[in-house]
Amino acid sequence: MPTKEEVLEKLKNGVIQYDEDACKEGANEAIAIGMDGNEAIFEGLVAGMEEVGRLFEAQEYFVPEILMCADALYAGLDILKPHCKQMDLGVKGAVVIGTVEGDVHDIGKNLVKMMFDVAGFTVYDLGRDVPLDQFVEEQLRTDSELVCLSAMMTTSMIGMPKVIEKIKARNPNVMIMIGGAPTSKELADKWGADGYAEDASNALKEAIKMVSFLKNLRAEKEAEKKG
Amino acid sequence: MTPREIIIKAFELGKPERVPVTLFGGGMWSIKDYGTTFEELAKNVDKNVDMCVTEAEKIRSDVVYVGSGFNNFHAYALTKKYGVNMKYREIGAPDLTDHVVHTEEDIAKLDINDILKEPVVQGIMDATRRVKEKIGNKYLVTMTCWGPYTLAARFVGEEPFMKQNFKKPAFVEKMVDFCADLLIKLYEPLVNDGIEALSIADPTASGDLINPKQMERFAVPALKKMSDWAKSKGVYTILHICGDTSDRLDMFLKTGCTVIFFDQKVNIAKAKEVLGGKMCFGGNVAPVHVLLNKSAAEVEQACKEVIEIAGKDGGFVLVPGCDIPPTISYENLKTFHDVALNWRY
Numbered sequence: 001m002p003t004k005e006e007v008l009e010k011l012k013n014g015v016i017q018y019d020e021d022a023c024k025e026g027a028n029e030a031i032a033i034g035m036d037g038n039e040a041i042f043e044g045l046v047a048g049m050e051e052v053g054r055l056f057e058a059q060e061y062f063v064p065e066i067l068m069c070a071d072a073l074y075a076g077l078d079i080l081k082p083h084c085k086q087m088d089l090g091v092k093g094a095v096v097i098g099t100v101e102g103d104v105h106d107i108g109k110n111l112v113k114m115m116f117d118v119a120g121f122t123v124y125d126l127g128r129d130v131p132l133d134q135f136v137e138e139q140l141r142t143d144s145e146l147v148c149l150s151a152m153m154t155t156s157m158i159g160m161p162k163v164i165e166k167i168k169a170r171n172p173n174v175m176i177m178i179g180g181a182p183t184s185k186e187l188a189d190k191w192g193a194d195g196y197a198e199d200a201s202n203a204l205k206e207a208i209k210m211v212s213f214l215k216n217l218r219a220e221k222e223a224e225k226k227g
Numbered sequence: 228m229t230p231r232e233i234i235i236k237a238f239e240l241g242k243p244e245r246v247p248v249t250l251f252g253g254g255m256w257s258i259k260d261y262g263t264t265f266e267e268l269a270k271n272v273d274k275n276v277d278m279c280v281t282e283a284e285k286i287r288s289d290v291v292y293v294g295s296g297f298n299n300f301h302a303y304a305l306t307k308k309y310g311v312n313m314k315y316r317e318i319g320a321p322d323l324t325d326h327v328v329h330t331e332e333d334i335a336k337l338d339i340n341d342i343l344k345e346p347v348v349q350g351i352m353d354a355t356r357r358v359k360e361k362i363g364n365k366y367l368v369t370m371t372c373w374g375p376y377t378l379a380a381r382f383v384g385e386e387p388f389m390k391q392n393f394k395k396p397a398f399v400e401k402m403v404d405f406c407a408d409l410l411i412k413l414y415e416p417l418v419n420d421g422i423e424a425l426s427i428a429d430p431t432a433s434g435d436l437i438n439p440k441q442m443e444r445f446a447v448p449a450l451k452k453m454s455d456w457a458k459s460k461g462v463y464t465i466l467h468i469c470g471d472t473s474d475r476l477d478m479f480l481k482t483g484c485t486v487i488f489f490d491q492k493v494n495i496a497k498a499k500e501v502l503g504g505k506m507c508f509g510g511n512v513a514p515v516h517v518l519l520n521k522s523a524a525e526v527e528q529a530c531k532e533v534i535e536i537a538g539k540d541g542g543f544v545l546v547p548g549c550d551i552p553p554t555i556s557y558e559n560l561k562t563f564h565d566v567a568l569n570w571r572y
Contacts, residue, residue: 018393059438059474061438062435062436062437062438062441063389063435063436063437064389064390064392064393064436064437064438064441065393065438067386067389067390068390068393071390100318101316101317101318101319102316102317102318102319102320103319104322104385105385106386107385107386107389107436110386129314129316129319129322153319153550154514154515154519154549154550154551154552155255155318155319155320155550155552155553156318156319157515157552158318158552158553158554159318181435181469181470182514182515182549182552183515184515184516186516186520187515187520190520
């Protein structure tokens with residue numbers, strides 16, 4: 001039987017080296033040695049994705065590599081999810097996410113979705129080229145706390161302020177994140193969004209930051225329990 | 228000198244009487260300003276011609292692009308027999324409903340001759356000829372297309388295509404090469420009728436998406452194939468690739484294209500260092516941050532800065548860093564053009 005450290009290392013490296021088989025193997029081993037699914041996800045798969053984020057920032061990895069890493073992460077995640085105990089992180093997470101009408105670019109959106117999946121959020125993925133009113137209706141239907149809007153084109157982002165206005169008019173407490181190459185902090189502020197990520201790398205970075213925060217929170221809770 | 232002569236002089240690395248200036252594409256802005264839709268233009272060639280001519284005189288770019296926003300029809304023409312449809316929307320260009328090329332066998336099923344049989348493509352080509360007839364002595368008239376790498380991704384689907392860069396590189400090479408042949412097939416009748424330039428947008432080969440090695444292996448050879456063909460016919464190739472390509476500027480020389488219009492993320496001073504005197508280049512006023520969000524005075528300032536840094540020695544074109552949002556004010560668009568139109572060398 002491998003040790004816990006060996007399993008975590010296998011999961012982490014499986015993600016970094018976009019090796020789906022290694023991630024599946026690591027996930028099965030984690031279950032076999034009785035590890036908590038959350039620990040294997042956060043200390044193994046997410047740790048790997050954190051390194052991938054760093055490699056992206058250093059321009060050693062680009063989008064095709066990240067997509068391969070994401071596949072490897074999901075390969076492990078699918079096996080581990082049924083073995084996760086419910087975490088009490090003080091965050092009730094439900095998010096509506098999609099690429100706005102007129103835009104079929106969904107790579108950045110999918111990467112952000114992946115990190116929400118990892119963090120245990122309930123994700124309502126509307127896909128791409130989503131009619132603007134559908135974001136408003138889905139938020140109301142699901143009572144999600146967060147809505148993420150993505151656009152990669154200067155010509156399609158113009159739908160964003162309309163969605164933000166409609167959602168905020170009905171429920172001012174909903175947090176709205178916008179993302180995609182043509183967006184900026186300035187635009188997010190102007191349109192009344194609560195956050196932004198300019199491209200897939202930044203979106204991934206922001207999402208990793210969020211999940212890393214949860215990871216630390218989890219570690220603190222674990223330490224409190226032990227202490 | 229006419230606007231056409233001015234930009235051609237810059238293409239040939241000369242210094243014309245003023246700084247050349249153009250949008251890249253501009254279809255959505257023109258459609259909104261003219262008060263029509265993609266769907267209407269797809270069916271009405273007369274209207275498309277009138278829009279291009281009317282907007283050309285209003286915008287005053289040196290280049291007039293016919294078909295901007297219709298590039299997806301090039302993939303549709305070959306895949307509609309396999310169940311792919313086109314979807315028109317309130318916002319954005321018409322797009323494919325599906326991607327049906329997954330294997331080398333699927334490539335073999337595509338018929339390159341279908342590109343010239345699609346009525347919308349025929350309409351855009353017809354409009355290009357007629358716009359050229361009306362204003363081709365004054366402006367450089369071209370028709371737009373996706374670059375071969377981007378077009379290949381449109382057939383396959385962007386995300387699976389990116390993964391195939393690793394999993395099936397031979398498939399990617401074959402598909403991109405097929406797309407170069409397809410585009411040559413598309414332009415051949417137009418070039419024979421006197422169209423002087425190919426306008427190629429290759430956003431999926433973005434510096435923010437793929438690494439320099441992937442660009443060199445998959446995107447560059449097909450662009451070179453197109454530019455070699457264009458040169459053999461005596462026509463120009465206008466190329467735009469999105470994202471920050473500052474780490475691979477020498478790659479543009481390898482494409483053999485006449486001119487590269489840079490994204491706003493590219494360090495234009497560095498671009499001048501690498502390409503100056505070797506290849507015409509254009510750049511790179513931010514379409515959203517500056518043209519959409521700033522005042523006319525700030526637009527003027529930003530345009531002047533770019534010219535000061537990169538444009539004083541000729542072989543340069545003032546362009547936005549990408550296609551422009553349709554919501555940019557006419558005042559800002561006018562100011563952008565005025566800076567170059569009034570800049571005497």
